[in-house]
Amino acid sequence: MVACCHSRQQAEQVKAQLAEWLAPRGLTFNEEKTRIARLSEGFDFLGFTLRRFHDSKLIITPSKKAVMRLRKRLTDEMRNLRGSNVVAVIAKLNPIIRGWAAYYRGVVSSRIFSNLDSHVWRLTYKWARRSHPNKPKKWIVRRYYGKFNKFRNDYWVFGDRSCISESGGTYHMVKFSWTNIVRHQLVTGRASPDDPDLRDYWAKRRRKVKPPLDNYNLNLLARQEGRCPLCGDYILTAYQPPQSPHEWERWWLNTVRRAVAASYLTHHGGHGAPDGPQTRLVHASCQRSLRARTRRRTAVSATPRTPLGLA
Structure with missing residues (x-):
């Protein structure tokens, strides 16, 4: 923990007040990890770097250590994926990219997102060159x-033309810069999550947080009021947001990937009539059930019936 105040005396007072708040909860400060610093010097906390510039503007960015850890992890993952196919590469890296971008989308991250996209491009290109050492660059x-x-409008998206995603498009790798920055x-005031009287306030605040989906899926979700048109339940239930890149990564794998699917069964492309056939977000399980029922009805209708009667 880092205490940041205008003076050391004020910082010591803040530290004493926090100690009084922690004591009834059986918690204490870790003196080895607690220090007092000036905001003008900057400090790292929970993967972020906080620093005040020109004594007025506070800038929060992803810390250099966090960026270096991610770059190393991406490099190690690509090294372990040597010999795998392109689908395995995309399936492995997409949750990592989405989770990290979702965690840092609330701070000044645009330039870092672009730099990470360049790093991922170099990794994928190197992987492709290694997989096809005898092929020219243009072929790759x-x-x-x-x-x-x-x-x-990006012609440098890494993907597999032979594989179709659940949304009906080419299976491809996402980019960090595709995640919108949400401040x-x-x-309000001194509202605390520990105050039982403010439970409704915090629940309403969490519901207002937009999930880290692209604008197209966000518009579909808003148009449907967040509900699945097949079963009527909420597609993404508003729980406590994940608190780390790894939690966001698991959220993508366990919630979004299994819960959301774009239904192109009746309409693909265009806007369509408000009450007519159009693309909608549905639960992946509901979509699988609908397809199974459709196949069964088709199989029954296609089965020739033998007329009954006496010859």
Whole structure:
């Protein structure tokens, strides 16, 4: 923990007040990890770097250590994926990219996101060159890169043309820069999550936090009021937001990937009539059940019936 105040005396007073608040809860400060610093010097906390510039503006960015840890993890994952196919590479890296970008989307991260996208591009290109050592560069580019995300004017998206995603498009790798920056909303007054009288306030505040989906899926979710048109239940239930990149990564794997699917059964492309056939977000389980019922009905209708009667 780091205490940041205008003077050391004020910092000691804040530390004493926090100690009084922690004592009834059976908690104490770890003196080895607690220090007093000036905001103008900057400090790292929970993967963020906080620093006040020109005695007025506070800038919060992902810490250098956090960025270096991520770059190393991506490099190690790509090294372990040597010999794997492109689908395995995308399936492994996509949750890591989405989770890290979701955790840091509330601070000044745009430039770091772009730099990380460049790092991932170099890793994927090196992987492709190693997988096809006898192929020319142009062949590799045509094979693995293209405008695979139809909502992005980007022709350097890594993907597999032979694999179709659940949304109906080419299976591709996401980018850090595709995650929108959402600024943190200040808490009203001195509202504390530990105050039982403010339970409704914190629940309402969590519901207002937009999930880290792209604009297209966010618009679909808003149009449906967050509910699945097949079963009527909420698609993404508003629980306590994840508190680390790894928790966001697990959230993507366990919640979004299994809960959300885009239904293109009746409509693909265009806007469609408000009450007519159009693309909608549904639960993945509901979509699988609908497809199973459709296949059973098709199989029954296609079965020839033998007329009954006497010859």
